[in-house]
Ligand SMILES: *[C@@H]1O[C@H](CO)[C@@H](O)[C@H](O)[C@H]1NC(C)=O
């Protein structure tokens with residue numbers, strides 16, 4: 001009885017030791033979250049109240065707000081879901097130490113500055129990247145095309161400019177792609193045209209495939225709408241001015257304005 005208990009203890013200890021030494025992830029992943037914590041501005045103290053690095057118990061980081069682990073008992077980050085926490089600052093640092101991370105969601109915060117040009121080196125295994133509703137600026141890194149596992153790429157509502165890298169044609173696994181409300185221009189890589197047009201809305205300079213004549217594709221209706229709008233303004237001002245001038249002229253010089261006798265009589269009476 002006692003021997004058995006000892007055996008069990010030994011096996012448990014062995015399992016614990018082997019799992020912690022086999023998964024080099026642990027220390028590295030903790031370091032990753034420490035770097036994220038230090039590089040991000042957290043005005044609401046959301047991370048501060050939950051990310052307690054003193055803890056150190058088995059799988060403690062898995063209970064941090066926004067942290068999903070591969071297994072609740074292993075400090076190995078599966079994904080970071082930091083959406084809607086009021087976070088600020090530049091793109092978080094140290095993510096390369098979350099070496100087996102597959103999901104990153106920074107949406108609905110106030111992050112700004114560029115998306116790192118070497119993002120595929122930092123988080124190569126992401127299947128999902130959501131940076132929507134922030135103020136990221138600069139160009140969309142061509143390096144995202146090296147993130148070959150990407151299924152979901154949401155860049156909606158930022159201030160990204162320049163063109164969508166033509167290399168995005170290599171992202172064959174993409175099932176969700178959204179760049180709505182940015183400052184993008186140039187032609188859309190042909191393979192991305194499989195997504196509905198509204199996924200590209202709100203970018204003044206975007207147009208269809210390179211083989212397309214840009215002004216003939218989706219771009220056309222915008223300038224036309226703007227022109228019509230201006231035309232309406234101008235013509236209503238023109239009509240108003242014309243009416244006043246016409247009225248004054250007709251009032252003071254009815255004889256050179258009106259030809260018909262019947263109408264002249266009417267104008268004179270006024
Ligand atoms: C782009 O990605 C490749 C491979 O992921 C990497 O070797 C290269 O350094 C990256 N480019 C930049 C500018 O960081």
Ligand SMILES: *[C@@H]1O[C@H](CO)[C@@H](O)[C@H](O)[C@H]1NC(C)=O
Pocket residue numbers: 142145146167170
């Ligand atoms: C990264 O992607 C580019 C194409 O966008 C490719 O030429 C390059 O070989 C890739 N680098 C790596 C390390 O996969």
